[in-house]
Amino acid sequence: MFDLFKIKIVYSKSHWVMPKIIIGVLIILGIIILIQESMKAKRENRPLFNFKGKRFFVENYDKLKLFGSIALLIIYIYAMKFLGFIFGSIIVISLFNILYSPKKDKKSILICIAISVIETLILWFVFGYLFEITLP
């Protein structure tokens, strides 16, 4: 009966002991969550998966800013690869500032670019030059 309480540790396979247990626990927890949700749904007399009237994003969410941020971050990786840290950062951080800026007239765009240039140069100076930290 004590075999129930035994887990054999075989050296060559020991790297899978814990992941397997954790995956098992996660599956059990997942089932519990599902049961809880379906019980709750039953109590409130609604189907378990009710997507009607539910929304993933908040109402009138800002598509441009949300997806724009994610896209800009991906562009940033490539920009740093091909243009180097300083130019890549100045361009992408300017775009970030312009994207988030509520006003998009000429003056505020110029301010955005100026801020980005200053920020990038300060960071480059402090990290790359003073601290000698590797930059992209």
Place this chain on the structure above:
Amino acid sequence: MITFGIVQFFAALIGVIIGIIFGALPGMTATMAVVVFLPLTYAYDLSTSLYLLLGLYVGGISGGLIPAILINIPGTPSSITTGFDGYPMAKRGEGVRALRIGITASLVGGIISLIVLAFFTPVLARFAIKFSAVEKFLVILFAMTVIAALSRGNMTKGIFSGFLGVLISLIGIFPDNQMMRMVPKIFADQLRDGFQLLPVLIGLFAFSQMFEQAENGMKDTFVEEDVLKGKQTRKFSFKDLKGQSINLIRSSLIGTFIGVLPGVGGSAASLMSYSQCKAWSKHPEKLGTGQVEGLVASEAANNGLTGGALVPLLSLGIPGDSTTAALVGAFMLQGVQVGPLFISQNPKLWYTILFALLLCNILMFIVMFYPIKYLANIIKVPMSKLYPAVVLMSVVGAFSARNGNMFDVVTLIVFGVIGYLFGKIGLPSTTFLIGFILGRDLEKYFVDSLKGSGGSLLVFFQRPMGLVIWGLIIIFLIYAFFDNRRARKQNSAAA
């Protein structure tokens, strides 16, 4: 005996000021301040870095009271109850008074928690030194139970999120037999050592927040009215705190205690303290209409958190909240092991931490108390100009953590999106992070225990100390079960 000089003083001062700014801006948090500035500490030694990071922590927690009182929006989750009484006071023309009461209560909370930290940590550490792999495993298990127990009304999701963090932390090579697991072949090089803590941290706590703000249109300012413009009807005097000493001490201790419990954030501290204040108050019905006691309870508790959260970190190696989890990053980067041996192996660093925390609390008071009228303008700083700077610092931080690795920047973005999705489906990021930090240790102690016992699971029930920890786990689970049910009932009653 401690590391202190002009550099450290300015590190603390700058930390406090930047922390206050992050704390005061709704949509930016103390944790974010610490994770974004972690990379700045690569260049300094650990003690100097800690002045900066603790300054950010104390400032970040304290700054949250400014918008809570002035515009009734908590600047950080931990100031959630500050506005209950602070905002009505500000509307009556007692804005400056409310702010100064809050700041003073914060200082008291910080100092009391510091005292607890100083005396309690060595005791706990001395106790924990005797732990074998079995107890170490159980303590981590206990920590994860506590996390789950206190995610009110959301217990299963809390546990799930914690274990998911553990699973993600196991990705990569297993040091015992040098075998890789859960790594797709194409990422074999990049994920050899799994995901790095720093980009995961910054992604979960800075980028996900940014995505959330972007989704909401990145509002430039939350300020619609200027409550400090009108004539102030009542001035602050330290007499305002007369009769509040018991409340101050109780609230600070509640905050500290909540801080000691792993994974429980500041919002729980201030909520619990506020409800206790209500329970003990002579006029509970008046709370919420602008009472000094409510304000004191909230602010003393959330600053009490700071010292408390460091207790389990420095004695057991288990972070008390998301911000101290970020501090783990700093210790790891500098190659210092936090755990039971920390104090005895690094006495100088330990005293430096205590001193730095004291200094940061005092600096926080000085920086906030006198110029509060001008400081209140912080909440007008446009978030749209700050977030791009956060992006820049985060990317540099992630990239340079391992001396220039673009994969870590990818990790950063991926975990930013994951954190954002977690928020959408109601999985708590903090529990995930703590699982992620402790996952490798959990595995090591589990496998070591079993190797020692020849594979018998009974080893976890044979040592007296282990049984005590099991007892604690069970107590917390029972508490959690009932508390969870009560919370659900309250929720459905409210709905």
